Amino acid sequence: MSLRIVVCVKYVPDATGDRHFADDLTLDRDDVDGLLSELDEYAVEQALQIADEADDAEITVLTVGPEDAKDALRKALSMGADKAVHVEDDDLHGTDVIGTSLVLAKAIEKTGYDLVICGMASTDGVMGVLPALLSERLGVPQVTLLSEVSVEDGTVKGRRDGDSASEQLEASLPAVVSVTDQSGEARYPSFKGIMAAKKKPVESLDLEDLEIEADEVGLEGSWTAVDSATERPARTAGTIVKDEGEGGRQLAEFLAGQKFI
Amino acid sequence: MAEVLVYVDHVDGAVRKPTLELLTLARRIGEPVAVALGNGAADTAAALAEHGAVKVLTADAPEFADYLVVPKVDALQAAFDAVSPAAVLLPSSAEAKEIGARLALRIGSGIITDAVDLEAGDQGPVATQSAFAASYTTKSRVSKGTPVITVKPNSVAVEAAPAAGAVEALDVSFSEKATGTKVLSRTPRESTGRPELTEAAIVVAGGRGVNGAENFAVIEALADSLGAAVGASRAAVDAGWYPHTSQVGQTGKSVSPQLYIASGISGAIQHRAGMQTSKTIVAINKDAEAPIFELVDYGVVGDLFAVVPQLTDEVKSRKG
Numbered sequence: 010m011s012l013r014i015v016v017c018v019k020y021v022p023d024a025t026g027d028r029h030f031a032d033d034l035t036l037d038r039d040d041v042d043g044l045l046s047e048l049d050e051y052a053v054e055q056a057l058q059i060a061d062e063a064d065d066a067e068i069t070v071l072t073v074g075p076e077d078a079k080d081a082l083r084k085a086l087s088m089g090a091d092k093a094v095h096v097e098d099d100d101l102h103g104t105d106v107i108g109t110s111l112v113l114a115k116a117i118e119k120t121g122y123d124l125v126i127c128g129m130a131s132t133d134g135v136m137g138v139l140p141a142l143l144s145e146r147l148g149v150p151q152v153t154l155l156s157e158v159s160v161e162d163g164t165v166k167g168r169r170d171g172d173s174a175s176e177q178l179e180a181s182l183p184a185v186v187s188v189t190d191q192s193g194e195a196r197y198p199s200f201k202g203i204m205a206a207k208k209k210p211v212e213s214l215d216l217e218d219l220e221i222e223a224d225e226v227g228l229e230g231s232w233t234a235v236d237s238a239t240e241r242p243a244r245t246a247g248t249i250v251k252d253e254g255e256g257g258r259q260l261a262e263f264l265a266g267q268k269f270i
Numbered sequence: 271m272a273e274v275l276v277y278v279d280h281v282d283g284a285v286r287k288p289t290l291e292l293l294t295l296a297r298r299i300g301e302p303v304a305v306a307l308g309n310g311a312a313d314t315a316a317a318l319a320e321h322g323a324v325k326v327l328t329a330d331a332p333e334f335a336d337y338l339v340v341p342k343v344d345a346l347q348a349a350f351d352a353v354s355p356a357a358v359l360l361p362s363s364a365e366a367k368e369i370g371a372r373l374a375l376r377i378g379s380g381i382i383t384d385a386v387d388l389e390a391g392d393q394g395p396v397a398t399q400s401a402f403a404a405s406y407t408t409k410s411r412v413s414k415g416t417p418v419i420t421v422k423p424n425s426v427a428v429e430a431a432p433a434a435g436a437v438e439a440l441d442v443s444f445s446e447k448a449t450g451t452k453v454l455s456r457t458p459r460e461s462t463g464r465p466e467l468t469e470a471a472i473v474v475a476g477g478r479g480v481n482g483a484e485n486f487a488v489i490e491a492l493a494d495s496l497g498a499a500v501g502a503s504r505a506a507v508d509a510g511w512y513p514h515t516s517q518v519g520q521t522g523k524s525v526s527p528q529l530y531i532a533s534g535i536s537g538a539i540q541h542r543a544g545m546q547t548s549k550t551i552v553a554i555n556k557d558a559e560a561p562i563f564e565l566v567d568y569g570v571v572g573d574l575f576a577v578v579p580q581l582t583d584e585v586k587s588r589k590g
Contacts, residue, residue, distance in 0.1 A: 024520065024539050028402040048521060106371075107380060132520055133402075135543075136383045137364060138371035141339065145372045150450030151339060154364055156514075166454075169338075170515065171364065172466055173281060177454040178338060184451075190521040191514050232380025232414035236396070239407050244565055247551075251558075252572025257580025260552065261588065263568045267550055269472065269496070269529050270588050 012066040012160070015122045016056045017113055017143070018049040018085055020078035021133040028133075030238040033228065035103045036133070038075065045081035048128035050195035053085045055188050056126050057196070059160045067091050069120050073101060073112050079211065086206035087198035094120055098215040103228030106134070110142035112226060115219040117147065124165065127187040129154055140187035150180035156191035272300035272356035275349055277369065278318065278326075279361045283310025285317040287469050288361040288423040293321040295388045295426055299395050300356050302433075303327065305349045305440065307342055308334040312437055319435020321428065327352070327440040338451035339365065343372040345442045350377060352440070355416060357395050359388075362420040363468075370418050379415025386425045386526065386547060395419060403520075403539055404546035422547075423469045424526045459515070467499045467516060472529045473548070475501030475518055476511075477541075479534020479555060479574055483511040488578050489533060495585040501525065501545075503535045519544035533574045537562025554578060 022028045026041035053070065060066035070085040072078050073096040082093040096116050104112070117125055125147070130137035144151030152158075155167035155178070165184050169176045170191070198206070216223060224230050250259055264270050274296040279286045289304075296302040304323040306314040311328035318326050327349050333341040346369060350358065358373065360366040362384050374381035385397035395417050399408045412418065467473065474496065476489040486500070493500045502512035504519050518525055520543040530548035535541060537553070537560055545551070546565065553562040558571045570577050 024403065024543065028405070030401075030406065034408075105380065107375060110375070135520070135524070136367070136371075138367050138381065138383060141368035141371045142375055145343075145375050148447060150447070151368070152451055153338075153368065171459075172468070172515070173459055175457045175459065176338075177456075178451055179454050180451040232374075232378075232412060233382055233410055234413040235408050235410045237409045238401065241405055241407055244567075247563075247566040247568050249558075249563055249566070249569040249571060252570050252577050254576075255580075256554070256570040256572045256577040257582075258584050260554070260568060260570055260577065260581050261584035264529070264552070264585070265588060267529075269550075270585050 012060070012063045013121050013123045014056045014060060014066060014068045015117050015120055015125050016052050016068060016070045016085065016090065017125065017127045017139070018053065018070055018072050018081050019046045019131045020044070020072060020074045020081035021046040021131055024132060029240070033103065034235040034238050035228070038077070043077050043080065045084040046128060046132045048130060048132055048190060051188050051190055051192050052126045052128045053088050053090060054195040055158055055192050057089045058193070059124070059158070063160065069094055071113065071116055071120065072096070073109055082211055083206055084198065086209045087202040088196055089202060092209055093211040094214060095211055096214045096219065100216055100223040100227050103231065104226045105231035105233045106136055106139060106142065107232050108226040108230055110139055110146055112219065112221060114143055114146035115221060116214060117143070119214070119219065123182045124160065125185045127185070129187050129189045140185050144185040147183070147185065150184045152178050152180045152184050153187040155186060155188050158186060158188055158192060273303045273353050274300040275353060275355040275358040276302045276304045276323070277346060277358070277360040277366055278304050278306040278314055279363060279366060280306060280310065280314050283313025285314050287428065288421070290317070290321045290428040291423065291426050292359045292361060292421055293318065293323060294429045295421060296359055297322050297431060298388065299390045303353055303355065305346055307345050315435050315437045319433055320430055322431040322433045323435045324433045326435055326437045328437060329440040329442045331442065333444055333448055336453055337449050338453060339368050339372070340450060341444055341448045342369050343376070344444050344448055345440060346373050347376055348442045349440055357417040357419065360418070360420045362422045367420050370420050374415070374418040377415055379418050380412035381418045382410050382412060383420045384524070385419050385421045388419065388421065400547050403543035422524070422526055424471065424528065464493060465497070465499045467501055468523050468525055470499035470527055472496050472498035473501045473518070473525050473527045474498045474531045474533070475503065475535060476506055476533050477503035477535030478505040480506060480511065481534070486512055488575060492531070492578050492582045492585070495582045495589070503541050532562050533578055535562055536560040537565065
């Protein structure tokens with residue numbers, strides 16, 4: 010029986026670009042390039058490895074985002090995913106994490122799944138709660154923040170490295186998994202992969218397809234509100250000294266002045 | 271006065287500092303009611319009472335240790351139903367964020383994570399957050415339901431405020447889904463004797479310039495002289511010089527200590543994303559053009575192998 014894997018990915022603004030807020034206090038996407046969130050590449054990689062080990066598996070990569078977000082899907086397809094689902098709707102603009110989890114959960118259910126794989130967090134919002142929300146919505150186990158993951162006989166196993174302990178986890182499929190950047194280097198798309206990706210199917214869905222009302226999502230439908238966003242004033246230039254044999258002692262003097270020693 | 275639920279992060283009854291910070295913040299918006307779960311839950315009461323908890327709801331059951339996250343969500347939901355609080359506060363640890371998110375969804379409430387400050391507002395608590403690698407400061411609030419907010423460590427100075435701290439047993443019935451993810455085994459991380467990275471008041475971090483695993487001893491010696499945690503840049507971790515659990519940055523941990531000392535770290539945007547909210551930033555780097563110097567309160571252009579040991583000696587002698 011085929012193992013149906015859905016990988017959730019996000020199209021994020023390039024962190025090395027000039028990221029800022031638009032007038033409605035959502036991300037201004039016009040002035041900065043987007044790309045597949047680096048942390049989601051690890052999720053795609055683990056999906057590919059799990060599919061390799063399975064007798065028969067199909068990987069669907071799923072994203073919610075504007076037209077440009079297709080770039081993130083293409084990247085995942087060129088790495089080796091089989092097909093893609095793109096949820097795009099003007100009413101989604103400004104949706105918060107709770108709303109996003111609703112849209113993803115509905116799309117995952119519509120696609121059909123045995124295993125959902127996510128990155129540990131997005132590289133823009135960095136909340137890290139979406140996999141847990143998907144687990145809650147789908148009513149299936151969460152096996153999250155894994156640095157090692159494997160699937161065998163309808164069971165997912167993995168290692169979760171926390172601050173105080175390392176845990177071995179196990180759950181029956183269907184399940185929601187998230188993986189960390191320690192799970193294994195993500196592969197680069199090959200030329201063949203890039204060419205093949207152009208022919209792979211990308212299904213587009215809107216809110217109506219998912220039976221979601223416009224007021225459940227978007228800025229108005231969000232359960233949180235951003236009231237203000239202020240650009241931080243540039244830090245006042247600090248004192249910089251060149252070490253000429255006394256650099257450590259000078260620094261100690263500064264730290265003592267600040268009462269750190 | 272409205273009650274505020276505070277989820278307690280503790281290890282066998284020893285309350286971790288971020289929870290005491292939460293109690294301090296919770297008092298700005300109401301009366302803290304603490305929820306402590308798992309082994310040693312009742313032992314947390316004294317520390318929680320000393321920091322303002324009017325009540326401590328406790329529950330212990332094998333489920334909390336044997337299964338991941340969901341049993342704790344069930345328990346926190348039971349506490350929520352019992353108290354009907356004005357807000358729910360949790361520390362911004364990976365696990366507590368997951369617990370908070372699931373609770374928020376269940377109770378039909380929005381969630382804000384990684385707040386760095388919290389104050390009472392006309393429409394409920396207002397959370398300050400830091401966005402886009404700390405280039406923006408935002409003020410946000412939960413607009414639907416009971417605010418669920420997670421707060422980053424070191425966001426506020428802990429204040430003692432003795433309160434009753436009356437212990438009450440919390441009645442929890444676990445949901446069908448509670449046993450979905452089994453914890454087959456748990457290996458406690460070997461203690462380095464140093465503070466936990468995300469909670470430490472001072473962090474000393476090393477990067478590419480440290481140039482080898484064995485050279486991290488220089489960084490550790492400085493950290494130990496200051497009672498600090500040790501951090502590492504991604505370059506140092508990827509090179510295998512220091513464990514990933516110490517990685518500071520966009521794909522590692524986000525830290526916000528009183529003092530951050532970067533040694534041999536150039537300060538790529540991905541690193542800055544994880545440390546830019548530190549209160550005082552110090553850097554030591556050979557390269558005067560390194561971007562980290564744009565952030566510093568004090569920088570030394572020089573060889574870290576000369577500067578750091580001299581600093582360590584000086585700290586030790588001043589501390590006597």
